[in-house]
Every structure is written in structure tokens, then in C-alpha cells.
Amino acid sequence: MNRRQFLKISGALGAAGVVPTLLGGCSTRPLPGTGTVTSSPTVCNMCFWQCAGALYQEDGKPWKVVGNPDDPHCEGRLCTRGTGGIGAYLDPDRLRQPLLRVGEGTEQRFEPVSWEEAFDNIARKMEVIGEEHGRDRIALFSHGGGGDHLQRMLQAFGSHAYAHPSFAQCRGPRATAFALTYGEGVGSPDRTDMAHSRCIVLIGSHIGENLHNGQVQTLIQAIDKDATLITVDPRFSVAASKSRYWLPIKPGTDLALLLAWMNLLINEGLYDREYVIRHCTGFDQLAEHVRPFSPEWAYLETGLDPDDIRATAHAMAAAAPATLVHPGRHTTWYGDDTQRCRAIAILNALLGSWGRPGGFYNQEKVDLPEYPGPKPPKPAGDWKALVQGEYPLVGTGISNKLLEHSIGEDAHFKGWFVYATNLPMTLPGSRKQIAAAAQSLDLMVVVDTMPAEITGYADVVLPECTYLERYDDLRNKPERTPTLALRMPAFEPSHQTRPAWWIAKGIAERLNLAEYFPWKDYSEVIDWQLRQVGSSLAEMQTLGVKAFPRKTAVYLDEGRPVKFKTPSGKIELYSNTLAEVGQDPIPRYRPPDRPPRGFYHLNYGRAPAHTFGRTINNPQLFELMPENTVWVHPTAAARLGVATGDYVQLENPEGTRSNLVRVRVTQRIRPDSVFMVHGFGHTDKRQRLAVGVGADDADLMHNVKLDPVAGSTGMRASFVTLVKAGEVS
């Protein structure tokens, strides 16, 4: 299908319609596409990958959403969640109006109010906080582009503290580790060059079940070209099923394996000597450090056959530099996470993959100017030093620290804005803390499209419209080919819902900060920005996606000296920065906690049908996967006396029990582990499809391991056992 056919705005009737019969009384259903079909460009918001596509309507009703063939994020194909995005728009349980809490204490009673009332309420409370405590005492928890508008409003007010839970509950260790090693992060989309890899190593990353579209497509392209795939995972994931080597590693021991690989590459001279000499520093300390970590030593820690450890190291070296040890994304596991990611970064350096084809490429985004307007005032103090000073190497907010500093009358934070993140299911084992914070905070505003559990704690709930009903910032991500993608509304906002930019502007106006939002409709901003780069809103409304030429090289220019953004200017195999703050300059392995007798490692992960807890109630995706199951190995199942289809409760060593969850007995999991998909076990009754279905793993996390460098919450160190329905454990 060519581009001209793609964004058709036509009213032509199709030729292949079935002629209604003259005999039978009933008229037949018309074939799809034979009515009036229109389409408009959008950017999917079902996850952070932000694929460009088009929303098709037939006879004024939503029909389907399809990927834009010109978009490098998706190559014309949306993923499962993206295709089911219409369900987010159609979901009858969506928030519809602003809600004001009227109940006392922990009572959850809300009254629908007008936007004016809601804004006045919020502005008044913000000003009171400003007067009684200080204008810098409000924190923003945000997930998604819309949060930037709220951040602008809060910064204009004087509050600069924010946290993206996607740092401390997801990619934080990776970002920190790679910044320490290479001076740069991995990016979103990730700068992995898998389409050209000859060998890919996945450490726990289950690409193919997590549907980061471009990652999945390029991984599969590599597999299609017979690249060697090595998967290290306690579970036989989809990626493992397509791997030449599946290493069913004992949970918590990945660092041991990584150190053993380093040991092999260095001792057998299989590392990229030239690359290391030219670009790296600290090699001698590294070689000395990994000397004792033989494959036999690693076997004792990981349970992996030393021959497999050797074979995989050889495979990695043979394909280098087109060997990618994938950095993963969600890396908050056992508390040694930054160090484990550092090990992955170091391993890539030894293989010479950074900046090389098949490894990591250099990203570039479009040089898009900011809309002219006043800059927000500088922050009054250093909130990071106050709130998360024990993590000096972290340059962004750590959500669990912000939560900590919001509990109690003397807490630093007096107000919260929460945008599109369901904190009770995002922050592990956090429900009691959030409830306590809700008590002591003077203001909690939650902006979301759905009545997620967090909305139950709010003072004010503001209903955002879905991505199909709004303009948003142009998509401009650092990536291989700089592109801009347009999100424009396909529908008018349902009921009283509004876009985040409108909400932020409304609150700002009440606070006399209107000058920070010097436009009426956000489409003005988008049009202005596009005109600065030779395009326009009108053009983008037909194209959807526009590519721009790169100005920098995709890979390292081997001819010229390279300066990395590290203190030494080189890739730091040995990190002085870490040493200076009292952390291990080269990763050190410590054995993980062992499960108590009768308990199993609690592993969680993703499924292609869902984006963690956000989509469970989406009718189209719920229909695909209505509940999660707990994977149990047959030997464990026999010991526990459970069979496939049974419903059990999961119980952790502290006695916390989950909702009933369906058992799946399968060989695809280590005998000492269980696995479940995260995001189920919703408790909010207003999500009528999702409520009470499946189990929530976040609630069971009794053994959250804080990473000493990134401050992130390691969530895979907890243990559970299975309790049959009606039994006492």
C-alpha cells in the first residue's frame, strides 16, 4: 500500500458490497469500508514507543487504527496494544468529569464538579501551600508527554520537584550505568542496532512479550538473518524459544555470569583489543578484577553449565563487533541493578559494539525550536539534595524518595500532581505509604484517563481525554532517522475530558501565570514549530510523519578521535565517579537472598496484549487477555498440589496474600521460580472489566531492594508460595 492510499480522505463507496436480498426480510451487514471512510494522523500513546499511525473512521464511528508506513518506529505496523487503542477511546469506564473529594478522612466519595470549580479549588490550595510552606513544596509524578505541560505550570509556580516512575521503577539503573560508562544513556527508542547484529544477548529482557515495536521488529530481523540469539532468563520466554542458547539462570545471579564472560573474553584474548586501547580506560583494573571469575565459579552461583558459558562467550566474540549485549530497559531487579547494567555496558565495550553496526548507533533528533515565551523562574533550592541527597549521581527525581518525603506533618512535600501513573501498582508494596501520604498532603491532584487506584486517594481528579482526542507535542525523539510525527485529534473530547495542555493552562491562568502559556490552542504551538523547520500543520496533517536528514554520523567515525562525555573523555571500564561516592568502581557480585523453604522466586513480566496495568480495562485488550496466570513448574506444582486451571492465592513470607490467580503448570519456568504478568489485580470497582481479576505482584513485594547508586526499587527479590483457595498456609 503506497503513501497516497494510506491517508485517504474520501467518501467513495466500495464496489464489493453485498446486494441486499429481495427475498429474505433481513438486510445483510455491509462489508467493512463500503461506507464513508475518513482518516487522520495520530501518534499512538499505548506505550512510550509512540508509533505514528492513522485513525480510520467509517460513517463517523471509530473503525481501526493502522501504522504509518513512513514511520521508522513501526514500519507501518502497530503492535497489539496500538491496534487495540480504539478500546481506550471507547472504554465506558473512562473518567468523564472533574471530581472533587467530599468524603472525610479515608472515605472515598467524590462529587462531579465543573472545570472552573476544580481549577479554583486547586489554585487556592496551591497558593495556601505556597504561603504556609513555600511554593517549591509540590511534587509531580508523571508518565507520558502530557506531564510536561503540568511540569511547566508547576515550574512557573515555583515547584521544580518531579519524578518519572519510569526511572526508579524501570530504566533508572540502565540510564545511570550507561551514563557512567559511556557518558550517554540508551535512549527511548533504544539506540540498539539489532537489524545489523550478528549476535544478540538478552539478559532477562523478554523482547517479543514486551512490545517495544522497533525493538521487536529489529530483533526479529536479526533472527531472520540467522543471528545468534542468546537468552539468559529463568523463564523460557518467547525470545528464549527463538534462541540458539537458553541459559535458565538462577534468579539474582546475572552479575556472576557477566563477570565470567568478561573473564573469558579477557583471558582468552577474545575482546576487541584495538577498540579498548583506542576508546577505553581502566582495562587493567578490570582484567585484574575479573581474574577469579571463571565459568566454573559462575556455575556454582548461577547453576549454568560452564560449557554453555564458554560456548556463548565464544559466540559473542566470533560475531563481534556486531554483537549486542542488550541493555534491557526495565532493570530494577535485585538491588545490584546499576552495577549489573554497568557490567553489561563494560561487556559491550570489550566486544567493541558501542558506536558500531550491530551494536549501538548514535541518535539524533530534529532541531526543533521551543515556542517563544518566558522561561520559568529558577528553582528556589536544590530539591534533589534535600530529598534524595544520598543518590548524588542521579540527575532526575526518584519517585520512591519523593513518596517518602511526603508522609507526615513535617514532610517536605505538601502537594502532589500525579499524571498518568497509577502509583499504588507502580511503586512496590506502597499502598500503606501512599495512603499515609494522602492523609498528610494538603493537596493531591490526579490527572488520568481512567479511574485507576491512585484516583481513589486524590483530592481532585481531572479527566484527561485519550490521545485520539487531542493535539500533543510533536513526536521528536533522538533516533536513527530524525522524524517528526503529528498527533491530532480524531474525535472531539468525550464528555468533559480535556487535554493536559488545556488543564495546565487553566490552572496557570487561575494562578496568574498565564504568560507561561502564551497561546490559545496547542495546535498554534505545533504549527509554529513546524514552520521553523520548513513544514506546517497542514502538511503534517496529510503526511503524519516527516523525516529530516541527519547532520551527525550514525556510527563512530573510526578515522577521527572520539571524545566521550565522561570525566576521562573515554569509555570508563573503571569508574572513578563511582569510587568517589563510595560505590564499587567495577561491579562486584554478591549472592542474592535465597527463598525460604517452600517459597519461590517471584518473577514478573510483560505480555503483548497489555501495557502493565493501564490497558487491562480496555475492552479490546481485555478480550485478548482477561487475566494473568501464575506459571509453575510441574515439580513445584506436584509439591504444592495444584494443577492448571486451579485458582490460588499467592502469599509472601510476611503473610500478605494476593487476589485469586489462575495456575498454569508449564515446563517453561525454572522449578524454583514462578512467573506472572504484571498489571492485574485491580481493586478499583469503577474499572468494571479489570476489577478483581488476576493477581497484583506489586502488592506482594516484601523484599524491595534499593539500588545504592540509582535509588531505584529492585522488585525481583521477593518470594511467594501458592495457597489453594480456602486453605490456611
Next chain:
Amino acid sequence: MIEEVLVTARHNAKVDPSLGIWTWEISFYLFMGGMAAGIMLFSAWAVLARRESVLTFAHNRFALWAPVVLSLGMTTLFLDLEYKVHVFRFYTSFEPSSPMSWGAWVLVLIYPLMILQTLSTLRTGYPKLARLLGHVPLAAPILDLCENRRRAIAWVVIPLAVGLGIYTGVLLSAFSARPFWNSAALGPLFLVSGLSTAAVLPILAGVKTPERHFFELTDMGLIAVELILIALFLINLATGPAHQLDALHLVTGGPYTVPFWLWFVLPGLLVPVVFEVMGLRGNRSFALLACVLVVYGGFMLRYLMVEVGQVSTWTDYAAQFDPQLLQRLMQ
């Protein structure tokens, strides 16, 4: 070890988790169809063998039962249709590859023949009814015609009634996708069962010897043939490939073992035949019970066949998720 599961929830109504498209409505129709065929055949036999004096009931009165019985069956057949408004579509085409199409048209031909058969002995069998009909114009010449052509009508009835009886079995046996049904034995089995359930009706209606004796003896013979056909049917499955062995296992160790042997073969075939033998030897205490059990057995044969056949399958994927949850979407 093979674990084959559905990754995406699939629960098409009446198809998942196993086929359940046809239940008692179809079983009842097949049962009534077989019985009607049997009634027509016994009536025709009585005429052609000139047995009016011995088989008085069969000769003169039995034929009227056929359209009544068949119409009851056709009612439930209609109830089974999912798109009832289109029922006339059975009669806007003829599809020679479809046993159901054959059946639809056979039924079209059989109805007028049943009427003719009934009319051909109406004056002797139901004099009051015949007099009532006398008021209808052309009634007298039609009744005359049917009476005169009594034998011709009986000859034509035979192939059509045999066809009806066998077709109820072929309807199921033609489905290669359902291994339990896919046996040529089903056609004759359903015909013989239909004859058997028809044979006990005159006894239940209270006929006296020698007619009663004729039907008791005949029924014994029919049950014996039925048992042989069932044995051949099971042997066919037992000597077949994997999917037929799996189908057989449903009644030889699987979930339908007890229903098949304890609720069908024993009370529906073995016990009545024993009672009938006792009856012929002078002990008539269970004679009526035997007839009731034969009728019961005829229905149970169809009911179990229809159900077990649907459970037997080529593909069987385990659902990963509770299909009841999908009900939440229908709110």
C-alpha cells in the same frame, strides 16, 4: 510433552471449549424421525403382506401416528435453528453434497406420502374422522383413490421411509470432522433403532395377541441387530487410526463411559430384550416396562451420539483464561 494452549482468549459460543451446537432439540428430532420411519414401514408392511386380520392396528390405525410424531420432531428441529427467519432457504436450492439438503427434500416428499398412507386406511382405522372429513369437498373421491391405490402407496413409502431412517444416521456420519460419528454403521443403526422404537408403540397402545406377539418378537430381533451394529461401530473405531481411538476412548474409559453403558446400553437395550424374552416365555410382568425402556433407549442412543460426537474432535486447544470473564464484556 506437548502443551498446546490458546494464547489469546477464544470462546465462540457453542464452539468452545468443545462443540455444543446441537443438544436435545436435534436428538429429539432424530429420535422422532426414526420412529416415524418405523411407523410408516410397519404400516406399509402390514398392507403389502396382506396382514389386515392379524396386524389390524398396524394396517388400519398406525399410519396416522407418523405425521404426528414427525411434526413434533420437526418443531424441535426448527427451534434449533439460529437464524429461524431463513428456514425457507432449505427449499430454495438443492445441494447434492449435503445430507441435510437431501433430508430437507426427503421430508418434503414424505409428508404428502404420510398423508396418503393415512388416508388409504382412514375409513377402516378412524371411521369417525373419516366421516368428519366427508364434509370437505373432494374428500370422498380422494379417500377412494387412496384406498384403491393402497398397495402402490405402500410400495412408494418403503424406500422413502428407509431413506428417512437411514438419513438421520448419515446426517451425523457424513461429518469427517467428528471422529466418533464418522462411521457407516450409524445409518443402519438409526434405522433399526427407529424400527425398534416404532415396534413397541402398538404394544403400548394396547394391541392384543397375535399382533402383540408379532411386535414383541420383531422388537427382540431388532434389538439383537442393534446390538450387533453397535458392536461393529465400536470395532470400527477400535481398529482405526489415532483420532478414532481417541473417539472410542470417550466411551471406554473416558467421561462418557458410564452414560454410554449404564444409562444407554443396559437399560435401553439389554434389559428390555431380557424382559421381552421373559414375556414370550409367559412372564409378562415387565412387558410394559420393556416397551417404555425401548423408547427411552431409542432417545438415549440419539442423545449420547449427538453429544459424544461433538466432544470428539481433531483439534483441542486448552484455554489459558477463564472464558466466564468474557461475559463481563457483554454487560
Next chain:
Amino acid sequence: MTTFAMVIDTRTCIGCGDCVVACKNENKVPAGLNRDWVVEATRGEYPNLETEFRSERCNHCGHATCVTSCPTGASHYWKGSNIVLVAEEKCTGCKACIAACPYDARLIMRPEGYVDKCTFCHHRVDQGLDPACVSSCPIHCMYFGNLDDRDSVVSRVLRERRHKTLLPETGNRPHVYYLL
């Protein structure tokens, strides 16, 4: 007779179910009903396992027992091809075709009651497009085309790769192929 075939590469299919959602959207299939589905088949003993994902649907068989069993001609071949369709206006809902399908690929439409199933998106095929499932697959592991054309993508890929169909022993001659 044009022979349309669908070819799915099990080596790269990840079982994500995008094809299932895309089909439901394109064809406006009511909630609770599915024209296609994904199966996960695992064999072996831990830790030597193999898992195969298969996106399944009606196989548009060359010898379709659903067509031969239909008493009204509602189940028929489209335009001299092997695409099997149900003419809604002729269907009585007798369900003989559902019983006849060894793949359990058919469903009863709600609320009307006629029988429905995958149509290979013949309304798209008519315009030279691929079925919705094929067009939506983010792995690009699904192919569709005319087997009678030696140069079509399906003909080429079947020549180059080992493949199988589901239950060929039924004799139905299915036209959905799985590359191994």
C-alpha cells in the same frame, strides 16, 4: 480458480495477537467472538524446550467440508477462488458447517444467528490489499497471495522454506501454511 493462500513464518512469529485485534477491528466482529486466534505449542522436557506460535483461522480449504455440508448453498466459494464465504441471506443457522469443520474455525454471529468466520478479508483482496491480519503483523511474518502465480510472494516463500499445514490428513486441503 484462483488459489489464495496465507503463509505464516513460525520461526519469527512471537504470538503477540496483533492479528487477532486487527481482524476484530477491521471486520467489526462483536465482543466475545473470534475469527482468528493464536496457539502456543510447546514440546520437550525442561530445559530442552521448543515453543511454536501459530496464528490460526479458517483455512479456506480446497475441499471444504463446510461447503459440501451446507444444505442451502450459503457456504460457498467466492468468485471461483478457494475463499470460502457465508452468504448471510441464505444461512439458516443449522450449524452443519460448524460440525463439518475439523479446525473449529466457524462461529455463530450475534445477534442475528447466521454463521460467520474468517473471509481472508475478501473485501480487501478485491482491492488488491492483503487481509487485515497480514497487514497488521508487526513482525511482517505473514504473507498472502495467489498460489497459481509462480512469482507471488507466497509461491516463492513456499518454494524456499520447509512448511506444513494443519491436519492435512483430514483431506480438506487447507491453504494456510506455516513455515518451519
